[in-house]
Amino acid sequence: MVPRHDSQAKRPVSAVLAGPYGHPFHPILVTVPIGAWVASLVFDLASLCVRDPAFLARGSMWLIAVGVLGALAAATVGFLDLFAIAPGTPAMRTALLHMTLNLLVTGAYTGGFLWRRAAGTAGSVGAGMLALSAASLLALGVSGFLGGKLAYRYGVRVADEATQAEGFVRTGGGRKRPDASP
Secondary structure, eight states, X not given: OOOOOOGGGGSOSOHHHHOSTTOOSHHHHTHHHHHHHHHHHHHHHHHTTSSOTHHHHHHHHHHHHHHHHHHHXXXXXXXXXXXXXXXXXXXXXXXXXXXXXXHHHHHHHXXXXXXXXXXXXXXXXXXXXXXXXXXXXXXXHHHHHHHHIIIIISOTTOOOHHHHHGGGSOOSSOOOOTTSOO
C-alpha cells in the first residue's frame, strides 16, 4: 500500500512571509550564504598566493559576515517551511537534520568571523581559519544535499503534480515533434 502524501507540506504557513504556493523564499535566500561562503574560501586560498594578502583576508572576513546575515534570513523562512511538515515523518527527520547542520555551520562561521576580527587581517589567512572554513563549507554541502532531498524527493513546498502538469500543456502554435504521441 502506498502511503497518502501529506499535502500540508506543500502549502506555506504564511505566503507573505515564506513565499507563495509552489515558490518558497527559502531556496532563493540560501544562495546568499552559499555564494558568500564559497567566495570567502576562494579569497582565503588566494590570500596564500599573493604578495600582499591583507585585502583578500579582509574581503574573506566580510564575505563570511554577509553569509551569516544571509543564513539568518534563510533560516527565518526555513523555520516557516519546517512548521508545514507533519511530525514523525521521514521528511521531518530530514528537515531537523538539515536545520541542525545549518545552525552549526552558521555558528561555525560566526565564530570564524569573530576569530578573524580579533586576529586582524594583516597577513594571509591562517591554517586553522582556513580549515574551519573548509570544514564548514563541507558540512554546508551535506546540508544542501538534505535540502534537495526535502524538495525533490519529499516535495516539501513544491507544487503538487496537477499544478506542475500545467507547465507541460501545449498552447497553440507549437510544432509537434515527429516522435510525439497524438
